[in-house]
Amino acid sequence: MIGKNWRTLLRRGDGYFEFCILLLIVLGMAGASSADPLPSWNEGLTKQAIIKFVQTVNDKSSPQYVPPEQRIATFDNDGTLWSEQPIYFQGFFAFDRVKALALQHPEWKERQPFKAILENDMKALAVSGEKGMAEIMMTTHAGMTTEQFEKIVKDWFAAAKHPRFNRPFTDLVYKPMLELLAYLRENGFKTYIVSGGGVEFMRPWAEKVYGIPPEQVVGSSVKLKLEMRDGKPVLMRLPEIDFIDDGPGKPVGIQKFIGRRPIAAFGNSDGDHQMLQWTATGEGLRFMLLVHHTDAEREWSYDRQSSIGRLDKALDEAQNRGWTIVDMKKDWKKIFPF
Amino acid sequence: MIGKNWRTLLRRGDGYFEFCILLLIVLGMAGASSADPLPSWNEGLTKQAIIKFVQTVNDKSSPQYVPPEQRIATFDNDGTLWSEQPIYFQGFFAFDRVKALALQHPEWKERQPFKAILENDMKALAVSGEKGMAEIMMTTHAGMTTEQFEKIVKDWFAAAKHPRFNRPFTDLVYKPMLELLAYLRENGFKTYIVSGGGVEFMRPWAEKVYGIPPEQVVGSSVKLKLEMRDGKPVLMRLPEIDFIDDGPGKPVGIQKFIGRRPIAAFGNSDGDHQMLQWTATGEGLRFMLLVHHTDAEREWSYDRQSSIGRLDKALDEAQNRGWTIVDMKKDWKKIFPF
Numbered sequence: 001m002i003g004k005n006w007r008t009l010l011r012r013g014d015g016y017f018e019f020c021i022l023l024l025i026v027l028g029m030a031g032a033s034s035a036d037p038l039p040s041w042n043e044g045l046t047k048q049a050i051i052k053f054v055q056t057v058n059d060k061s062s063p064q065y066v067p068p069e070q071r072i073a074t075f076d077n078d079g080t081l082w083s084e085q086p087i088y089f090q091g092f093f094a095f096d097r098v099k100a101l102a103l104q105h106p107e108w109k110e111r112q113p114f115k116a117i118l119e120n121d122m123k124a125l126a127v128s129g130e131k132g133m134a135e136i137m138m139t140t141h142a143g144m145t146t147e148q149f150e151k152i153v154k155d156w157f158a159a160a161k162h163p164r165f166n167r168p169f170t171d172l173v174y175k176p177m178l179e180l181l182a183y184l185r186e187n188g189f190k191t192y193i194v195s196g197g198g199v200e201f202m203r204p205w206a207e208k209v210y211g212i213p214p215e216q217v218v219g220s221s222v223k224l225k226l227e228m229r230d231g232k233p234v235l236m237r238l239p240e241i242d243f244i245d246d247g248p249g250k251p252v253g254i255q256k257f258i259g260r261r262p263i264a265a266f267g268n269s270d271g272d273h274q275m276l277q278w279t280a281t282g283e284g285l286r287f288m289l290l291v292h293h294t295d296a297e298r299e300w301s302y303d304r305q306s307s308i309g310r311l312d313k314a315l316d317e318a319q320n321r322g323w324t325i326v327d328m329k330k331d332w333k334k335i336f337p338f
Numbered sequence: 339m340i341g342k343n344w345r346t347l348l349r350r351g352d353g354y355f356e357f358c359i360l361l362l363i364v365l366g367m368a369g370a371s372s373a374d375p376l377p378s379w380n381e382g383l384t385k386q387a388i389i390k391f392v393q394t395v396n397d398k399s400s401p402q403y404v405p406p407e408q409r410i411a412t413f414d415n416d417g418t419l420w421s422e423q424p425i426y427f428q429g430f431f432a433f434d435r436v437k438a439l440a441l442q443h444p445e446w447k448e449r450q451p452f453k454a455i456l457e458n459d460m461k462a463l464a465v466s467g468e469k470g471m472a473e474i475m476m477t478t479h480a481g482m483t484t485e486q487f488e489k490i491v492k493d494w495f496a497a498a499k500h501p502r503f504n505r506p507f508t509d510l511v512y513k514p515m516l517e518l519l520a521y522l523r524e525n526g527f528k529t530y531i532v533s534g535g536g537v538e539f540m541r542p543w544a545e546k547v548y549g550i551p552p553e554q555v556v557g558s559s560v561k562l563k564l565e566m567r568d569g570k571p572v573l574m575r576l577p578e579i580d581f582i583d584d585g586p587g588k589p590v591g592i593q594k595f596i597g598r599r600p601i602a603a604f605g606n607s608d609g610d611h612q613m614l615q616w617t618a619t620g621e622g623l624r625f626m627l628l629v630h631h632t633d634a635e636r637e638w639s640y641d642r643q644s645s646i647g648r649l650d651k652a653l654d655e656a657q658n659r660g661w662t663i664v665d666m667k668k669d670w671k672k673i674f675p676f
Contacts, residue, residue: 069545069551072553146593190553199594199597200597203597207407213407213598214596214597214598215410215528215595215596215597215598217597221594224590224593224594225586225590226586226587226589226590226612226616232619233589233612233615233616233619235589235590235593242594248563248564249564251564251571251573252562252563252564252573255484255562255573256537256559256562256580257553257595258552258553259537259538259541259552259553259555260551260552260553274564274571277571278564278571281570281571
């Protein structure tokens with residue numbers, strides 16, 4: 001075959017050319033599937049466990065085969081798909097919004113918890129407690145239409161930078177997890193975010209960054225209300241919590257929004273504990289994974305004592321039950337895409 | 339080519355056979371796309387409007403082309419995909435559940451609204467009003483796990499029959515709408531149910547009957563609570579409304595669960611009015627359709643005066659704005675698949 005030139009091949013007119021094309025396609029497909037799907041993961045038990053699970057549920061001859069429509073995989077976001085230190089990134093967004101709105105609210109200079117944010121006084125902010133944080137969240141996340149909020153989120157992501165890395169926040173996603181998302185999708189999985197973060201804070205960029213479309217993002221939310229403005233319907237974001245998608249809220253969110261139990265779940269903190277338990281107790285083969293933050297040099301190192309992303313009870317259960325635990329320092333060749 | 343037998347063809351060994359197969363596949367595809375995708379729809383303006391819309395959003399050379407990921411189509415269920423007379427089918431389910439549970443509740447014989455149902459006294463039931471209906475719904479739809487409820491729903495659908503047609507309720511789906519769902523999906527649309535009915539009442543059969551998976555069913559819901567039973571997590575259905583997906587709730591449900599505005603919406607009553615308005619006021623080409631029940635002989639005939647599925651204000655707006663209106667009697671060659 002080698003040595004024949006293209007013109008001869010095309011002239012034959014007996015389908016030989018088409019046959020060669022077909023052959024190249026088939027060989028190309030085989031080539032793609034034998035390449036390493038997780039190049040940023042170091043070789044070892046963690047990587048082997050992932051690949052074995054995916055191959056098994058995809059193997060029609062296995063008793064543990066799972067039909068594609070049941071291959072639901074749910075991922076926590078903060079600390080699982082991107083970083084969450086020194087505070088959840090949505091916190092930076094809220095603080096920046098307070099600063100941006102302060103001109104319209106001169107009274108905030110003397111009123112907590114706003115005063116604390118305007119003066120970068122984190123101690124005073126801590127004193128305001130959960131009530132103070134709730135007030136900040138409602139002030140910055142409600143009182144506008146869904147479309148206005150989407151624009152605010154997009155504009156913030158285009159301009160804001162993480163203080164440690166001096167890069168856009170969406171650069172702080174984990175390359176190994178991007179590979180894992182893609183690998184699962186290539187193997188027929190439907191990948192979902194199931195996060196305590198605000199659903200409308202994630203949807204505007206989740207498709208571009210993670211390949212996860214808006215309808216596959218489950219998160220916390222405020223109540224919405226339909227109103228008519230200039231004869232057109234708009235959805236107003238009300239200063240009232242609708243749903244908290246964290247801890248025991250995660251299985252609830254999964255049932256409400258997906259209506260099927262996942263066969264694989266990925267988290268990093270006690271806020272994901274119930275999601276992993278819910279996933280683990282379904283029938284058939286299951287895969288539960290925790291990202292353990294062990295790399296202070298390249299990212300952060302924290303677990304049982306951290307106020308953000310505490311990993312304590314879930315870590316015990318993972319160890320007892322043999323769930324997969326990613327040792328970030330050891331298992332990840334690269335952390336961020338940059 | 340005709341006259342050559344298969345053995346000769348296979349013996350050639352030069353790819354000619356493969357070429358023929360390829361040719362057959364290509365011809366088969368062309369054949370499929372030129373066949374009538376909506377055989378149960380009579381020729382006319384309604385059918386033309388549907389096909390023109392689908393072809394336009396799918397035509398890359400058109401300025402009104404829509405990328406596949408934005409091709410979201412939402413369908414009401416009761417009266418749009420299946421019948422809703424003489425009462426919503428979920429009402430039959432609730433009444434049957436009251437009768438099934440009555441043995442465990444001897445006090446119901448003397449207590450409204452249960453007494454009315456046990457005695458088939460629809461007048462007394464009407465007197466109990468919304469409060470009575472809410473009590474029936476909560477008694478029959480809450481107080482069990484999500485898995486128990488799913489089994490109850492499946493068992494009911496396997497046994498219950500519609501009083502007029504003496505057939506399983508899932509037989510009373512509209513064949514023209516099944517064809518429309520399939521036609522949209524073949525053209526890259528993601529089809530959703532957005533119904534006032536209970537989400538967990540529809541999910542157990544929507545995939546089999548409509549080809550719509552659980553995660554694409556949006557509906558009304560009760561609150562859920564995670565509990566541990568024998569060391570295993572279960573989701574309990576609480577006797578408390580979580581969300582009513584009807585009227586102004588439909589755009590809210592669409593935003594909560596899908597997070598994108600549909601480009602096509604299908605309904606049949608004033609409960610779908612806001613969903614169609616919400617769909618209509620997005621940018622780009624849009625398609626809004628109302629099923630008008632005009633066929634008392636083959637199905638039912640009702641609109642402005644009906645207590646179930648009233649179509650009044652939405653009909654006016656559809657006429658004023660040129661939304662597509664299905665005249666069931668005229669436009670549908672067949673109504674049910676049987």
